[in-house]
Amino acid sequence: MPTPWQGQPDKSPSEPHHHRQTAESFGVDAERYDRSRPPYPQALVDRIVTASPGRHVLDVGAGTGIAARQFRAAGCTVLGVEPDERMAAFARRSGVEVEVARFEDWQPAGRQFDAVIAGTAWHWVDPVAGAAKAAQVLRPGGRLAPFHHVPQPPAEVIDALTEALRRVAPDSSFDPRLLRGSAVDAYQPMFEKIADGIRRTGSFSEPEQWRFTWERTYSREEWLDQLPTFGGLTQLPGEKMAAVLDSAGNAIDMLGGRATMPYTTVAVTSTRLPAA
Numbered sequence: 001m002p003t004p005w006q007g008q009p010d011k012s013p014s015e016p017h018h019h020r021q022t023a024e025s026f027g028v029d030a031e032r033y034d035r036s037r038p039p040y041p042q043a044l045v046d047r048i049v050t051a052s053p054g055r056h057v058l059d060v061g062a063g064t065g066i067a068a069r070q071f072r073a074a075g076c077t078v079l080g081v082e083p084d085e086r087m088a089a090f091a092r093r094s095g096v097e098v099e100v101a102r103f104e105d106w107q108p109a110g111r112q113f114d115a116v117i118a119g120t121a122w123h124w125v126d127p128v129a130g131a132a133k134a135a136q137v138l139r140p141g142g143r144l145a146p147f148h149h150v151p152q153p154p155a156e157v158i159d160a161l162t163e164a165l166r167r168v169a170p171d172s173s174f175d176p177r178l179l180r181g182s183a184v185d186a187y188q189p190m191f192e193k194i195a196d197g198i199r200r201t202g203s204f205s206e207p208e209q210w211r212f213t214w215e216r217t218y219s220r221e222e223w224l225d226q227l228p229t230f231g232g233l234t235q236l237p238g239e240k241m242a243a244v245l246d247s248a249g250n251a252i253d254m255l256g257g258r259a260t261m262p263y264t265t266v267a268v269t270s271t272r273l274p275a276a
Contacts, residue, residue, distance in 0.1 A: 032225060041265050114138075140273070220257050
């Protein structure tokens, strides 16, 4: 599971799904990932379940099982597909069934589902091949619903991270400056790319966006615990990571030791059309 901020669009001209080393780096500390990454809004889970014809769910890029556990709690049967064996092993320990594969290469063996979801992971999937595979495994009327968190970090945190990365990792794909102003606007090109991939299959209704706003307050320790799980930072050497964490920690100290993060969770969603 591009991403400095759990799903930030990659600043390089190449596509995020080609960056396999980063895409499959999150399992370096699966336990930290699971405890520090926020869950998804219950309203999002409920809407996807209600808008699907049944409760058999395929979770693409299931990671440690954060979204899968939420959908199971909503009464769904969930199968995860995850390319990183370390993440899959963690998810299995919580009872989530996971098969290890890149989604584009995964073999469904004739299985069909009522919903295909992806929690902050679809940017690591080829947008056309992924949508085509989803069309293959969804029943008519089934729902494709990849969703991403879009955080709006305080300006002080953006400035601190920008300065630290300029010093220690100027070539990092982690670019906090993209989140100045409206973070949702910064993510919009990624959402449009997802929608275009869905359209190009010819198998889905016109994609739409569902948006859910919420916020979470982080202590200094909680935010610094989460920061190393972001895609542009997972591969930083220890001394460089320490410099980034020190800078971010100082910024949060200036805010009183806590930072409130507004989020918008955005689903790009469509239904599987009947076969022609």
